Amino acid sequence: MTALLRRELRLALRHGSDTLAALLFFVLAASLFPLAIGPAPETLGRVAPGVVFVCALLAAILPLDRLFGAELEDGSLDQLLLFGLPAPLLALVKAGGHWLVTGLPLLLAAAPTAVMLRIAPEALPALLAALLPATLLLSLLGTVGAAVVLGARRGGVLLPLLVLPLATPVLIFGVGAAEAAASGLSPRPHLLFLAAMLAAALPLCPLAAGAALRSAAE
């Protein structure tokens, strides 16, 4: 398993522009909002958590269609399925790779971006605490989506249509945590909801993605 994860990271390193593209998309999309709705701190600060979350969601989806698409095209998917790991574990490795390469950099870029959007200082820790499970969830859900659309014509278009609805609860509770903290309430219930979703997705998403990978290979 570690050998496969190392392969993922090495590939990401060699194709560093893919990671950088998602990250730059995130920062650029977020910085369009001050231009569109004006730089007044009160309006901008109020929408900041939502903007950060939506942009992170969209940026995380960007590299997904290559997650398995590239492997299918060059025949690597067959070799991966014959690696000797059960297909769900293979999907878990892929989701982990996606998080390390896309989710983690987004998490790191979120703090400066939120500050740029003049987020309320007391909401920032809650936002980041919510983004950690949220990015993990996005990687898991995205892996399912990427595996399901594998081999479909125009899979790249289908993918966001499949993943975004699944990701709405993540968005709602994630932004809820930051807004609760901004209005002086405890973000804990929202964070616990996110943690519960993560606990459910961690076994279920790899199982679904693994089954989809097997059927894509057939």
Added chain:
Amino acid sequence: MLEVEGLATIRGERLVFAGLSFALPAGGALLLTGPNGAGKSTLLRLLAGLGRVEAGRVRWQGKDALADLPAHAARVAYLGHQDAIKPGLTAAENLRPWGGGTAAALAAVGLAALAELPARLLSAGQRRRLALARLLLRPAPIWLLDEPTLGLDAASVARFGVMLAGHRAAGGVVVAATHLPLPLAAAAELVLGG
């Protein structure tokens, strides 16, 4: 010993083949021939556990081989149409996740000098040789080869013959689909219909 009994498969509502049976003893080799679309690649994928078996059975050492796919995957080395090579990684890095002995495997296909070269700089034949090197990384007793010598020069085919002979001498079996003559001595032949 690899046994196939009454194997049938359907691709896109078309029956590709049915009632296919053969047995390969340790060290045996089977050549799959037949026109394009006869189901040679499909059969290899089925044997690798990558396809869906509609009817029939695949047995390895007397036990149902496809019941436990991860365990079967460890027994199988599959070489597909495509080389499964990442152009961004070097030749050695392309092999490394699949097992140890990378240097020896590269030497066996005559690519030792190019180990640190990015795979995108390799020629088509060299990529095929790199894909062949993957067969040597794990002691898999079943080799499933789809057009293994496509694009290889005479020297590489000879080296590949040595690989095949070594594998069979160690008790491994080989099933190969091909239109070209392969360096396989005393191989049985199975002609699939069109």
